Amino acid sequence: MATAAQYTETLPREGSQQLDPEVLRRLYTYMLKCRIVEERIRVLYRQGRFAGNYFAAVGQEATEVGTTIDLLPEDTVAPSHRNFVTNIMKGTPLTLLFAHIYGRETSPDQGRSAPAHCGYAPLNVITPSSTIAAQQNIGTGIALAYKMQRKPNVVVALTGEGATSLGFWHEAVNFAAVHKLPIIFVIENNGYAESVPVSLQSAVEDLSSKAAGYGIPGVTVDGNDVVAVYTAMREAIDRARSGGGATLLECKTYRWYGHSEIDPAKYRDPAEVEYWKSRDPIPAMEHYLTARNLWSDQWKKELTAEINREIDEAIAFAENSPKPKADEALDHVYSFSIRERELKRKVWSPRSQRGSSWR
Amino acid sequence: MATAAQYTETLPREGSQQLDPEVLRRLYTYMLKCRIVEERIRVLYRQGRFAGNYFAAVGQEATEVGTTIDLLPEDTVAPSHRNFVTNIMKGTPLTLLFAHIYGRETSPDQGRSAPAHCGYAPLNVITPSSTIAAQQNIGTGIALAYKMQRKPNVVVALTGEGATSLGFWHEAVNFAAVHKLPIIFVIENNGYAESVPVSLQSAVEDLSSKAAGYGIPGVTVDGNDVVAVYTAMREAIDRARSGGGATLLECKTYRWYGHSEIDPAKYRDPAEVEYWKSRDPIPAMEHYLTARNLWSDQWKKELTAEINREIDEAIAFAENSPKPKADEALDHVYSFSIRERELKRKVWSPRSQRGSSWR
Amino acid sequence: MAVMTYIDAINAALHEEMERDPNVFVIGEDVAKMGGAFKATKGLLEKFGNERVIDSPLAEGVIISSSIGAAMAGMRPVPEIQFVDFITPGIDAITQQAAKLRYRSAGTQTCPITVRVCYGGGVGGGLYHSQSNTSWFIHCPGLVVVAPSTPYDAKGLLKAAIRNDDPIMFFEHKKLYRSIKEEVPQEDYTVPLLKAAVRRKGTDLTAISYGYTLQLTLQAAEEVKKKHGAEIEVIDLRTLSPLDTDTFLESVAKTNRAVVVHEDNRTLGIGAEVAAVIAEQAFDCLDAPILRVTAPDVPLLPAAAELEHFCTVSVEKIVTAIERTLDH
Amino acid sequence: MAVMTYIDAINAALHEEMERDPNVFVIGEDVAKMGGAFKATKGLLEKFGNERVIDSPLAEGVIISSSIGAAMAGMRPVPEIQFVDFITPGIDAITQQAAKLRYRSAGTQTCPITVRVCYGGGVGGGLYHSQSNTSWFIHCPGLVVVAPSTPYDAKGLLKAAIRNDDPIMFFEHKKLYRSIKEEVPQEDYTVPLLKAAVRRKGTDLTAISYGYTLQLTLQAAEEVKKKHGAEIEVIDLRTLSPLDTDTFLESVAKTNRAVVVHEDNRTLGIGAEVAAVIAEQAFDCLDAPILRVTAPDVPLLPAAAELEHFCTVSVEKIVTAIERTLDH
Ligand SMILES: Cc1ncc(C[n+]2csc(CCOP(=O)(O)OP(=O)(O)O)c2C)c(N)n1
Numbered sequence A, B: 001m002a003t004a005a006q007y008t009e010t011l012p013r014e015g016s017q018q019l020d021p022e023v024l025r026r027l028y029t030y031m032l033k034c035r036i037v038e039e040r041i042r043v044l045y046r047q048g049r050f051a052g053n054y055f056a057a058v059g060q061e062a063t064e065v066g067t068t069i070d071l072l073p074e075d076t077v078a079p080s081h082r083n084f085v086t087n088i089m090k091g092t093p094l095t096l097l098f099a100h101i102y103g104r105e106t107s108p109d110q111g112r113s114a115p116a117h118c119g120y121a122p123l124n125v126i127t128p129s130s131t132i133a134a135q136q137n138i139g140t141g142i143a144l145a146y147k148m149q150r151k152p153n154v155v156v157a158l159t160g161e162g163a164t165s166l167g168f169w170h171e172a173v174n175f176a177a178v179h180k181l182p183i184i185f186v187i188e189n190n191g192y193a194e195s196v197p198v199s200l201q202s203a204v205e206d207l208s209s210k211a212a213g214y215g216i217p218g219v220t221v222d223g224n225d226v227v228a229v230y231t232a233m234r235e236a237i238d239r240a241r242s243g244g245g246a247t248l249l250e251c252k253t254y255r256w257y258g259h260s261e262i263d264p265a266k267y268r269d270p271a272e273v274e275y276w277k278s279r280d281p282i283p284a285m286e287h288y289l290t291a292r293n294l295w296s297d298q299w300k301k302e303l304t305a306e307i308n309r310e311i312d313e314a315i316a317f318a319e320n321s322p323k324p325k326a327d328e329a330l331d332h333v334y335s336f337s338i339r340e341r342e343l344k345r346k347v348w349s350p351r352s353q354r355g356s357s358w359r
Numbered sequence C, D: 001m002a003v004m005t006y007i008d009a010i011n012a013a014l015h016e017e018m019e020r021d022p023n024v025f026v027i028g029e030d031v032a033k034m035g036g037a038f039k040a041t042k043g044l045l046e047k048f049g050n051e052r053v054i055d056s057p058l059a060e061g062v063i064i065s066s067s068i069g070a071a072m073a074g075m076r077p078v079p080e081i082q083f084v085d086f087i088t089p090g091i092d093a094i095t096q097q098a099a100k101l102r103y104r105s106a107g108t109q110t111c112p113i114t115v116r117v118c119y120g121g122g123v124g125g126g127l128y129h130s131q132s133n134t135s136w137f138i139h140c141p142g143l144v145v146v147a148p149s150t151p152y153d154a155k156g157l158l159k160a161a162i163r164n165d166d167p168i169m170f171f172e173h174k175k176l177y178r179s180i181k182e183e184v185p186q187e188d189y190t191v192p193l194l195k196a197a198v199r200r201k202g203t204d205l206t207a208i209s210y211g212y213t214l215q216l217t218l219q220a221a222e223e224v225k226k227k228h229g230a231e232i233e234v235i236d237l238r239t240l241s242p243l244d245t246d247t248f249l250e251s252v253a254k255t256n257r258a259v260v261v262h263e264d265n266r267t268l269g270i271g272a273e274v275a276a277v278i279a280e281q282a283f284d285c286l287d288a289p290i291l292r293v294t295a296p297d298v299p300l301l302p303a304a305a306e307l308e309h310f311c312t313v314s315v316e317k318i319v320t321a322i323e324r325t326l327d328h
């Protein structure tokens, strides 16, 4: 894992280009929103108000926001288990996100997928499965279609660093490189895959060094520096949109909590956790914005209140939403219905050739 | 694919070390033997004297020989479909190899595996399956065992360049790198995977550049220069034997014939084939040896006669060997027998609880 | 109409569908320049160019998963897996992604892909060029599994599959490719998915099969007729999942006897499901045990001819099972 | 003797086998420092060190294939797959390499590995933490598939598996891990592989199951006794492949009625094979259709409790099937 010395302690550093003040404020706003939403989800989980599990990206907001903000609606986000909040940047309404967390009928998947696995078809967020790298690889196919269709769209595929050990990850990056597909492979390197440190996943320090073996540009940035992430990402997106092909972007960051809500994360040194908390990307961005007269305590208070109001409404929406009806479990298996097949089996008897029906 | 300009036309170039004359003569002898054996197998195939198919490495002998000669009996070779002849370097008797080609009872696998898939347990040649990269990945496990057992042995795993596109290939190289396993990954880059040129497998020219992404040494050599291959391989083997871990070695070469005996290989430019035939590693080595007074026409004649005699004997052995008995198909599925289960099914009847038996 | 082999029929269906719909494309190992290991995609590259006829890298996972993504974005991919023996690197993409995408998104994201797969033994291919492996996919809800046994069906079912909105596993038997010919319309037509076919009418026993062994079963039926005068009804499953149970149940209700034939391993081959459905839904119609004629439970198929032959379903083995069932 | 949970029993077996044989080692995601996602490997790292307790990279393919190789070189690997839902990247290594290695080398190369896999639903895990997928492996000759349903068996079967020379898929049900306890010897013992167990004696109907649903089946048997006085014989398959058919056939020959229960999808779940074997080998003993109580053919399991419950086998559903069979 990256050591402290690799980073300057004051964040963010200036990006390779001067960013528009509105962009800077938007980056901050979304980081704050992601943080508040996920901390609320965690509270709801501990209160037993939804079932299943959740994988919080708290601490990783600079990467989550910097890689998926300012995409076009027609661009695709291919999220992993820890990228629930990318929906926020994409524009999926919070009402739907909380209906999803609660497994309600009003969720985009009508209660089928696990809480952390939320997609949204109208804005091209792939509904995740659990298989590591799966959405990335499907995303590669979407990028192939964009290229075939001469569309100016891109795919942003996010995985953890653990994913780079899996063959599927490699197959997609290689394929995208050979075909110069409009896709950005983001490795969110938070140091651990569940309990396993990155030193047991890979013998190299910077995972972007893998890019050379595929013939695509590879960049490693401080994943807690939202300006650095955003800047590197803009470059990669511009390249992809203009036919320049794929990029591998590694963002080094850290998750504050366990792998999931049921993981006490005892495998980590508390000092390491403290160190990374001291590199919280949100106050760092506050300093950065303050130096540019773009931030005030009052503004943050207003933002926070507004975000909380939106969350409260979304939770109310979710809690008032109907639960799925049991036998809807039989829907959406195929383009045709299997209800009759599953609910009534015909029984043939020697007397009546097409006899009674039973379940 | 590599272009002509990359190679000096006179072969082999001097290796990084002066090789012992005996080694040089052995390299030549084995190349000649591999060539004669495979050309004979191809004749037998066209004569319809064995069934199935065969994947000849004719043209690639410098790589086949340079990577697998001079291994210890306890070292493992993990061959792919095109590495039948590595058995020769390992020491598997030709009698068994031809019994295998003929699918006879006397074959190491008693007629079960396809002609090109010959292993030999006493000398640690893994019996191949067809799945690309499979033996390489199993070989990684053997290397893990060698390390655990503190054995000074190594594994040589061979694949084509097409294999590098497959996730399994990546998973094993990465694992071996993380655990510093005593294994050498040889990529035999012959420019094509069946009909697919390497430009559609990979966006990089030298596949050894992938090594950097795994944190292991990566080397590309002229795979038609047996001295270069052997020299690079000795270095890699020494590193592996002494605990220095894995190496990725790419050998650029070419197969003269089709992917298999049923492939007319029309997807290649005849000029390309001619160019590579002009780089035949065997006469090149003859020149090299001649310049060192290590070769004569007479010696080649004697060698050739001796090899042919051995082949004739082996073919006679194979042709006189019994064919497998049909119901031996039921053997070696498990450590226990399934014959009774498959040959006699008991039938329960209301009258006799453990009634008659039938197939 | 033209007399066509099974492979010609497949090739014709691909040509026609690619002409009909510009979103249809083909991807797989050796499908472009070489026209496919069995020449199923012959001529496509020349006609449609290398954007719609893609020689993929050697990676079944990415062949399938890139097809899934492209389908989500509006394309109609027809990926080819050269041999089902090599489908394992793509099994996650098929069973965990394609099969479940519609379900996990409640129908808002779907992937109409038709995965063409070459399968089957009996041509001396050995342990890694003879497998069937249909059971893995039959056991996976969300997939439609199709396995035509005639040239006419091969063309009509492939066209129906490409136009269908579900992920479809389309199993083509390598021994059928060039061994039978029949009249096949050169015009557009489809054969309905999810429907079995009665290939031979009979009253005394229902024999159920698909693929290459369907041909053997038909031969066995003739032989039984010659030897014993019995009339065997022969059913071709055609779609292996979801199963058209009505067609064979109705037949068994009439004949009161059933034999199931397939070349895959016995345990949890499709024969197990067919027998279980009959034992559950037509038990009262049955006058005899339901026999299965299958390969034994060993890796399929060992290379040596003697061993291969031992494991392969034959007309003789089918006749024996039919006789035993009729005698019961 | 000590009262143990299922997970304790697994953990004890691993400790004891690693002590007994220095060639036994454990490899998998999170098995070392964290002691496994379910703590099955707890304490092993501390006792045996990180050479024999290996936190693997996130790659099921290499977990299995490196185990195969190590086994060929004399080790006794016990790889862990965290959830069977994620076994797909390792399916090639299991079905094409491990299962066929002995066969393809005529017994000269073998790989005694015991792949521990966590499976099963009913804990709100959703579509990717609830699957069974046993059928894929049951349908693959060369593999032994074991699925214990009690703590006693879990320990005894795991030890037997580790000592056996075949590649073994060892399925541990996540809902059993902590839901039942029983007396388990602290001494060394094994439970024989390839043998089913009669868990409850009865005369009126044979109910066949394994894993978590075995517990439900036993409860259903009690309820049927209370309601109707009927005595249900309950059989625990324990080894799913190769199947011990004698035990359940003998039972059916006595009771003349059979119900099969499993939580996996209906089509080509193990129930299909059991029913097919009965319909073939004990047809004349049968007085009623063979019913299967299973999940419907949908992806298992949707996350919302209502949907999950709908798809899950329950005591009530088993009782209904038993009643219908008894009434026939
Ligand atoms: C193929 C596969 N194997 C195992 C898992 C179980 N699993 C879920 S998340 C995870 C760790 C992922 O680590 P990383 O890629 O670094 O992402 P992070 O959780 O750190 O964001 C594992 C092993 C899985 N989902 N898929």
Ligand SMILES: Cc1ncc(C[n+]2csc(CCOP(=O)(O)OP(=O)(O)O)c2C)c(N)n1
Binding pocket: B081, B082, B130, B131, B132, B159, B160, B161, B162, B163, B164, B188, B190, B192, B193, B194, B259, C029, C058, C060, C082, C086, C089
């Ligand atoms: C997983 C898998 N997919 C496909 C195949 C079919 N196949 C056999 S050899 C081959 C090409 C291999 O090319 P390469 O790795 O370059 O080796 P070469 O044949 O050139 O020696 C293919 C596609 C296979 N054996 N395994």
Ligand SMILES: [Mg+2]
Binding pocket: A160, A161, A162, A188, A189, A190, A191, A192, A193, A194
């Ligand atoms: Mg991580």
Ligand SMILES: [Mg+2]
Binding pocket: B160, B161, B162, B188, B189, B190, B191, B192, B193, B194
């Ligand atoms: Mg090649």
